[in-house]
Amino acid sequence: MLKVEDLTYQYPKSDKKLFEHVNLEFDAGELYAIVGRSGAGKTTFLSLLAGLDVPTSGKLKYQEQMVTASTLSEYRRKDVSMVFQAYNLFDYMTVMENILTAMELTGSKNRHDRQYVLQLLAKIGIDRQLADKKVVFLSGGQQQRVAIVRTMCCDAQLVLADEPTGNLDEDNTTEVINLFKKLAHEENRCVIIVTHEAEVARNCDVQIELHQGHFSVQRNLCRSSK
Numbered sequence: 087m088l089k090v091e092d093l094t095y096q097y098p099k100s101d102k103k104l105f106e107h108v109n110l111e112f113d114a115g116e117l118y119a120i121v122g123r124s125g126a127g128k129t130t131f132l133s134l135l136a137g138l139d140v141p142t143s144g145k146l147k148y149q150e151q152m153v154t155a156s157t158l159s160e161y162r163r164k165d166v167s168m169v170f171q172a173y174n175l176f177d178y179m180t181v182m183e184n185i186l187t188a189m190e191l192t193g194s195k196n197r198h199d200r201q202y203v204l205q206l207l208a209k210i211g212i213d214r215q216l217a218d219k220k221v222v223f224l225s226g227g228q229q230q231r232v233a234i235v236r237t238m239c240c241d242a243q244l245v246l247a248d249e250p251t252g253n254l255d256e257d258n259t260t261e262v263i264n265l266f267k268k269l270a271h272e273e274n275r276c277v278i279i280v281t282h283e284a285e286v287a288r289n290c291d292v293q294i295e296l297h298q299g300h301f302s303v304q305r306n307l308c309r310s311s312k
């Protein structure tokens with residue numbers, strides 16, 4: 087579904103390449119964890135996959151088509167959904183308004199269907215009453231789950247998340263990882279998360295470790311049954 091080919095990246099003001107000649111492939115129906123030390127370049131790599139930054143050289147291909155300057159904004163809007171650690175929900179809007187707005191902006195096929203949104207929210211323990219509350223009144227864990235439901239309601243096939251469990255306790259972390267698994271395994275999306283938590287990475291289908299500019303890929307065999 088998503089490929090990087092011969093990708094090299096160097097920050098404009100840096101004197102050294104962060105990674106060089108990287109080739110990797112990400113498939114639909116899989117949950118990937120990108121791990122590595124602080125400063126290894128995980129967030130930068132995720133930004134490149136999301137089309138938020140462009141490689142110094144090399145290619146990004148989505149569904150066999152190269153993502154170019156002319157297709158970049160369409161790719162970002164329709165094909166990619168990002169879940170940020172800080173949730174990126176609008177505080178002054180209700181849960182429902184946040185999700186409907188995102189669906190409208192991305193042209194989701196269910197964009198006028200409040201019932202559909204309520205059903206998904208109910209599955210993660212957010213009832214109708216909470217759905218009509220302003221986001222500012224929700225806990226961190228609740229907000230993160232809403233951010234993931236927002237992704238589920240949009241039709242993007244590629245879901246990218248930077249430290250999605252960074253601020254969460256154990257129970258919420260498990261819930262959030264289960265939601266990501268659902269997106270990958272039941273909805274056949276390609277889900278890629280950056281995490282520094284070993285237990286979270288072990289729960290994904292594939293772990294990709296970034297170390298000194300090199301990526302090593304390891305399938306978590308015990309997690310491969312879908």
Ligand SMILES: Nc1ncnc2c1ncn2[C@@H]1O[C@H](COP(=O)(O)OP(=O)(O)OP(=O)(O)O)[C@@H](O)[C@H]1O
Pocket residue numbers: 097098099100104122123124125126127128129130131282
């Ligand atoms: N805009 C920038 N210009 C120059 N260097 C940068 C820029 N942003 C990040 N870097 C550097 O690039 C390297 C990789 O940063 P990045 O944030 O991608 O790492 P990370 O693995 O996600 O780290 P962490 O786990 O701490 O979030 C770091 O050395 C960082 O200082």
